[in-house]
Amino acid sequence: MHYETITVEHEGALDWLTLNRPTRINAITPQMCDELQHYFGGLQFNHEVRVVMLRGAGRGLCAGYDLHEAGGVSAGPVVGMRFQRQVAEVYQRMRRCPQPIICLAHGPATGGGFAFLLASDVKIVTPDCKMNVAMVKIGLTGCDVGISYFLPRAVGPSVAAELMMTGRFLTAERAERLGLVSAVVPWESLEATGRGFAEDMLKTSPMGLRLTKEGLNLSIDAPSLDAAIALEDRGQILCASAGFFEEGIDAFLAKRPAHYPD
Secondary structure (H helix, E strand, O other): OOOOOEEEEEEOOEEEEEEOOHHHOOOEOHHHHHHHHHHHHHOOOOOOOOEEEEEEOOOOOEOOEOHHHOHHHHOOHHHHHHHHHHHHHHHHHHHHOOOOEEEEEOOEEEOHHHHHHHHOOEEEEOOOOEEEOHHHHHOOOOOOOOHHHHHHHHHOHHHHHHHHHHOOOEEHHHHHHOOOOOEEOOHHHHHHHHHHHHHHHHOOOHHHHHHHHHHHHHHHOOOOHHHHHHHHHHHHHHHHHOOHHHHHHHHHHHOOOOOOOO
C-alpha cells in the first residue's frame, strides 16, 4: 500500500512511524485510518520489525479527527457506525500488534491524538505537550476510540472522569506525576530518549519481548492473580524451552551482548 498521510522508515528492527499531515497538525482522516490499519495489521506476523516509534510531523503529535472530514459521524446509524469503527479499529490494531509502541509526543495530542498516546506502550512527551479528551467538548461523549478503557487504567477512575467529563487539558508535568508518561524531556532530546528505550528493548529476546506485551495487556484485565500467574508461567517456559534463558545467562556471565535467534 502506498502511504500518503503517514511515513514509515525502517531502521533495522526499529520502525519510525510518522503521522504526516503537518499542515493540519496530523489530524486524522478516513485515508489515514485506512493507512494506519494497513500498517498495524501487517505487523502481526512481521518478525523483522520488533519495536515501533510513533511520532508526528510538524507542530504536534495529532490534533484529533479532522473536523472537515468528519461528516460520516452524523450520517445516520448505519454509515455512522461504519465510520466510527474505521477509526476505532486503528487503536485496536495498535494493541493487538506484538511489537511495543513507543510514542514520542509534542505539542497537541488531543482527541484521537490523545488516544494514540494512550494506546502506545511507552509514552515520552515534551513540556509543551497538551492532552485532552476533545470529543466531549463538541457534543459527543468522552468515551471514544478506547479512551474509556485506557485512561482509567492509567490514572484511576477519578482523574479519568475529570478529564473525560470536562475536556480539560492535561499538562505534561501532571501526566508524569500521575504515571501516565514515562518521561518529560526537551524537544531536542525526544528522539534520543525514545531511541534509548528502543535499544534496551531490542536487547531482549524477540519472543520474550512479544510475550511481555501480550502478557501485560492480558494481565491488566486478568480476573485473578491465579489467571495472571498462569499466563506468566506459560511465557517463561516457552522462552526457556526455546533456549533464550541459557543464552541470556551465558551472555550475562560473559559480559557480552546476548544473541537470540527468532
